[in-house]
Amino acid sequence: DVLVNQIAAGEVVERPASVVKELVENALDAGASRIDIDLEEGGARLIRVRDDGGGIAAAELPVAVQRHATSKIASLEDLEAVATLGFRGEALPSIASVSRFRIASRRNGDDNGNALQVEGGRVGEVAPSAQPQGTTVEVRELFYNVPARRRFLRAERTELGHIEEWLRTLALARPDVEVRISHNGKPLRRYRGDSASETGARLVDALGEEFSRNVLRIDHAGAGLRLHGWIAQPSYNRASADQQYLFVNGRGVRDRNVAHAVRQAYSDVLFHGRHPAYVLFLELDPRAVDVNVHPAKHEVRFRDSRLVHDFVYRTLQEALSGTRA
Ligand code: ADP
Numbered sequence: 001d002v003l004v005n006q007i008a009a010g011e012v013v014e015r016p017a018s019v020v021k022e023l024v025e026n027a028l029d030a031g032a033s034r035i036d037i038d039l040e041e042g043g044a045r046l047i048r049v050r051d052d053g054g055g056i057a058a059a060e061l062p063v064a065v066q067r068h069a070t071s072k073i074a075s076l077e078d079l080e081a082v083a084t085l086g087f088r089g090e091a092l093p094s095i096a097s098v099s100r101f102r103i104a105s106r107r108n109g110d111d112n113g114n115a116l117q118v119e120g121g122r123v124g125e126v127a128p129s130a131q132p133q134g135t136t137v138e139v140r141e142l143f144y145n146v147p148a149r150r151r152f153l154r155a156e157r158t159e160l161g162h163i164e165e166w167l168r169t170l171a172l173a174r175p176d177v178e179v180r181i182s183h184n185g186k187p188l189r190r191y192r193g194d195s196a197s198e199t200g201a202r203l204v205d206a207l208g209e210e211f212s213r214n215v216l217r218i219d220h221a222g223a224g225l226r227l228h229g230w231i232a233q234p235s236y237n238r239a240s241a242d243q244q245y246l247f248v249n250g251r252g253v254r255d256r257n258v259a260h261a262v263r264q265a266y267s268d269v270l271f272h273g274r275h276p277a278y279v280l281f282l283e284l285d286p287r288a289v290d291v292n293v294h295p296a297k298h299e300v301r302f303r304d305s306r307l308v309h310d311f312v313y314r315t316l317q318e319a320l321s322g323t324r325a
């Protein structure tokens with residue numbers, strides 16, 4: 001679908017958070033078990049993502065950053081042109097075309113690492129570089145050569161907020177991966193690696209002690225569906241609209257249908273309509289859900305949304321009923 005692809009492509013380098021997303025997803029694709037993210041000035045000045053994944057061979061470095069005729073992008077002055085780029089296999093070239101970019105990598109078992117610099121799309125030479133196993137990507141001065149986009153960046157706190165929110169969602173989905181974030185040279189967040197993903201340690205790291213003490217554990221399967229995770233106890237009053245995380249087959253999404261089912265379970269059992277806080281994972285047959293409805297908006301479409309709604313509603317209704325003694 002051309003339109004969907006164009007929308008998705010426009011997102012690749014919309015703001016620092018989109019760069020973080022692309023780089024972190026690459027790290028995960030490379031099998032990383034630990035990812036370190038260093039940011040400066042909300043990511044506008046520096047985004048550095050280091051992983052301990054499989055790495056890239058020296059000969060492959062230029063390939064990774066150069067899937068496009070870079071001259072076209074180096075002279076980019078308007079926003080629309082970015083939106084015409086493709087999406088898959090094009091994140092690094094896109095990012096490297098609008099930043100001072102460096103990628104260094106060392107594969108497991110190689111004696112040394114190699115690095116490659118790209119300045120506004122102009123690709124340099126591969127050179128040996130001290131580098132632990134894995135890959136480090138540095139994106140400096142995002143949009144330095146695209147003034148229209150640079151001006152569009154929001155305040156440091158706003159951009160950092162977008163990055164943190166995306167990483168929080170990712171952290172909830174991937175408790176097995178350790179993630180550390182620093183901002184302006186200071187440690188900001190640490191998500192401890194937690195291979196036993198059901199323990200809730202990651203919940204504490206992502207949403208705090210207080211939230212974690214005030215949740216009900218949910219785990220229920222039936223009719224080919226499974227719903228597990230945590231919902232806030234009725235007594236937990238601090239929930240805000242943004243403490244609502246839904247993952248469908250491991251992918252963070254927004255879905256009105258499921259959100260409605262949760263809200264209705266709360267209000268039917270408890271007779272109030274506050275924002276319920278939750279972190280819920282819905283697993284179902286991949287064929288029963290279309291995740292490509294709108295990649296940019298993280299939406300899904302269920303084949304049988306009534307079934308999903310009723311399953312979520314009944315599961316939570318029962319769990320909450322037990323709290324009403
Ligand atoms: P895509 O992820 O869609 O393939 P990208 O532009 O994001 O496209 O990355 C291009 C290629 O560079 C990837 O396919 C992968 O081979 C390589 N690559 C990028 N980042 C990493 C990383 N952190 N570790 C290993 N390989 C990477």
Ligand code: MG
Nearest residue numbers: 022025026091
């Ligand atoms: Mg990628």
